[in-house]
Amino acid sequence: MPKNRVESFADGIFAFAATLLILNIAVDQRQALGPQLLHSWPSFAAYAISFITIGIIGANHHQVMHQLEHVDRFFLMVTVLFLMFIAFIPFPTRLLALDIKGPDAEAAALAYGITLFGTALFFNALWWYAAAGRRLLRADADQRAVDGISRSYVLGPISYGVATLVALRSPVASAGLYAAIALFYLLDSTVFGRRT
Amino acid sequence: MPKNRVESFADGIFAFAATLLILNIAVDQRQALGPQLLHSWPSFAAYAISFITIGIIGANHHQVMHQLEHVDRFFLMVTVLFLMFIAFIPFPTRLLALDIKGPDAEAAALAYGITLFGTALFFNALWWYAAAGRRLLRADADQRAVDGISRSYVLGPISYGVATLVALRSPVASAGLYAAIALFYLLDSTVFGRRT
Amino acid sequence: MPKNRVESFADGIFAFAATLLILNIAVDQRQALGPQLLHSWPSFAAYAISFITIGIIGANHHQVMHQLEHVDRFFLMVTVLFLMFIAFIPFPTRLLALDIKGPDAEAAALAYGITLFGTALFFNALWWYAAAGRRLLRADADQRAVDGISRSYVLGPISYGVATLVALRSPVASAGLYAAIALFYLLDSTVFGRRT
């Protein structure tokens, strides 16, 4: 099975899930706009964190697909489950934006963390399935690059898992960790990560 | 007519219809979040069932297009009608999620079943039109693979037809069948279906 | 300028505008579902008419692009204006669905007609700009096919113009004409149009 249509389906989901995030931002027409906009910074922050997170996962997914020779049905189905989590992200993003300053902060931070943890888990699943025994890899895929990807991806579920657990003690700290993870990946691939 | 733009239009519809499903999930800001999320499991289940269903139909559509040499206007128009049903799926998914536990369960389960039955019917129509007398097939399309596809696709309208009729007696059982069909196809192409 | 990215931008708009149509269909949770669904047939009809219309315009746009060698900035800008009308279609579709049975039927039918008339006008503009003096055509584009396209496209603004004027006398007749136009194109490219 050729891999180009998996890519175009995945690109559609990445782009669309990222664009739908904007629907989470709304204002109340009956109140003055200026103060509302200043007051809405958690919505803007949540928008930015989730957009950057989806963008980075998309870029990494490009990297994965680039290493593959072909895909099989099993890989395709794990991809569907992985994209199901990606497309889910706008919902907990909305919860985080609206509730991080209120009494529902813990539930919102948990919902966000569990979603991102699941996303990272399925992303690892599709990579490990493809890379194990070089099952779906291109003949010319450099084994050191493959091992480097494997090592760096495994950090995803761990860091989101930790940040999710932190939500049980401090939802705000947990939200800070979600932002920090996105920022780390952004800087890692830019300032530090130019080596690629 | 080249087939690549049919594919990109179809991939767009698959990806957007699947991503739009998330708009069906909403919470009431005036009530506590945690209990609402636990209480909303039918929404999450309906999201997962429809997302997986659309993903599998998308993967099967890839398989169909892969067998074709070219497309003609008739095939294109049947594809438009088929995609019209795909893009409709978010609506009955919302009905199923909201009403399965209430007095409207029967109408919701019927709406879902009729939509999926129509989807399966038009999917079969485009395949049979393409495959009859090998009308649009590639010269090198293996006839045994073609016959295998024909046999397995015909199960779609039958199983959704049965599940829809079940809704007249028990909407909950019917919803369980919708989930079972999605799960069967998922497992069939993964655990059992590795043979491909 | 290569034409492939114009195609992918246009395909995105076609697919997305068609998929967004489903958001026009909604029910009131406080009323019984079954009767509402039966009563909502104008919404379903409007969904089908607009989806098929967008699908056919998309297929015709494929046909246009297929005849082109390359595109220039002017063509690109007319395409943007054309797509601006395509992406607008979900709004008058909603008006038509909700108001065709009430006192706002005339305004709704006019809004729908003007939108489709504008769409057809800009679609003709981009085709005529490309075809005049074979400005952007491929060297091997058959002049008879080009003339055939020119003749058939010019019917678009005329038929939508007439249907829009009919709305001033009878909005329901006008809505029937919008359906008839979509149906005609669908049948023309299938039952009659197999000659292509």
Next chain:
Amino acid sequence: MPKNRVESFADGIFAFAATLLILNIAVDQRQALGPQLLHSWPSFAAYAISFITIGIIGANHHQVMHQLEHVDRFFLMVTVLFLMFIAFIPFPTRLLALDIKGPDAEAAALAYGITLFGTALFFNALWWYAAAGRRLLRADADQRAVDGISRSYVLGPISYGVATLVALRSPVASAGLYAAIALFYLLDSTVFGRRT
């Protein structure tokens, strides 16, 4: 890293952000439709301005990508930040449409201007990063064309910056400037810009 998937992700964002603009247009079912439509001209104008603006930025982004040989991680990450601003445009467009005639006009015009200023800034950032020392350019990219792009892009942040500052004195004048900028680019690439 190949550049084709960056393009398809970007095309997705451009197309969806432009199509989502239509969700900003709504009418109140409890009031007469005709007068509302006539009264809603700021919504239609805002829709057109933002759609054309996104379309032009998309066309220019095509132009940029056309000059590149390849992309690196840093370019990819600046692209994600740039697209984050693109996908944000529907929100201030809605504010502008709803509030330009009311007491919140200044806040709305500022929000629109800041968003477009940020968009233009990040668009320049990705172009300058790619062009500096011909870092990512194709070997055959004409240096004069490259310099021409550099000169014309730098006008983006300046004109949006000025228009944003004007909002502090006259939001309506500022909205007029946003429309004028879109119109200028549209005419520049068509009537004047045929030289390309």
